Amino acid sequence: MKIVIVDDDCLVTAALKTILEVNEDVQVLATGSDGRDAVCLYAEYKPDVLLMDIRMKNMNGLEASAEILKADAKANILLLTTFLDDEYIVKALRLGAKGYLLKQDYASILPALRAVYSGQTVFGQEIVSKIPDLIQKKENFDYSVCEINEKEKEIIRLVANGYSNKEIAAEMYLGEGTVRNYLSAILDKLQLRDRTQVAVFYYKHR
Known part of the structure; x- marks a missing residue:
């Protein structure tokens, strides 16, 4: 490293x-x-x-x-x-x-x-x-507007709570490759750059 x-x-x-x-x-x-x-x-x-x-x-x-x-x-x-x-x-x-x-x-x-x-x-x-408490929140955000499904919403929540891909895979009974694919789709749909921005998005719209 x-x-x-x-x-x-x-x-x-x-x-x-x-x-x-x-x-x-x-x-x-x-x-x-x-x-x-x-x-x-x-x-x-x-x-x-x-x-x-x-x-x-x-x-x-x-x-x-x-x-x-x-x-x-x-x-x-x-x-x-x-x-x-x-x-x-x-x-x-x-x-x-x-x-x-x-x-x-x-x-x-x-x-x-x-x-x-x-x-x-x-x-x-x-x-x-x-x-x-630091990030401005918006109430009742409709994820469906961004074509985010329930499984993707759960992955967003877990990413925001600091879970690694391996931990998300274990929590949701998915393969790590599947989690990576979901995360890639989430970044694309929400037009975000990385996991950090996913966490920010989650807390802003929770």
């Missing part, structure tokens, strides 16, 4: 690099100190996951995420911050970041990187508990 780390605190960057590279399957390709570095380093190295701070000078992590995702919608960005800021969380979700964790939760960083690398979306427990 190839990682790029961007944080304006060089001590944090060095600590993260040391912690992560203890694992033989993790390689830190490069490090940077602001959003501009993140954009350039992502374009140069195309890492499996970009681990990035939010509050940085010149260009913050959210601005960098927007620019990177505009150029590469499949970019895996895991945001790491000391701030449990409601506005940041909402923006991260809507941009399509694959995760948002608090820096102080060091034990969760490596598992989160692995999860994002495997295609999952990861948010710390403190953040998950805030999501429903």
Whole structure:
């Protein structure tokens, strides 16, 4: 798993690099100190996951995420911050970041990187508990307008609750390939980019 780390605190960057590279399957390709570095380093190295701070000078992590995702919608960005800021969380979700964790939760960083690398979306427990209250909801949304059937609605609900494809398959007694096909159809019907946006859509229209 190839990682790029961007944080304006060089001590944090060095600590993260040391912690992560203890694992033989993790390689830190490069490090940077602001959003501009993140954009350039992502374009140069195309890492499996970009681990990035939010509050940085010149260009913050959210601005960098927007620019990177505009150029590469499949970019895996895991945001790491000391701030449990409601506005940041909402923006991260809507941009399509694959995760948002608090820096102080060091034990969760490596598992989160692995999860994002495997295609999952990861948010710390403190953040998950805030999501429903942060995103504006609409009542009685008619999924049939988008030709979403009951099985697809259940998959949307499970994705929004953090289930992986494997977990959804077990819950619904389906094959993983079938779940992937359903999810692909859901993204197409709702004109969404990824699992994160499916979760946002669910909470907005619940």
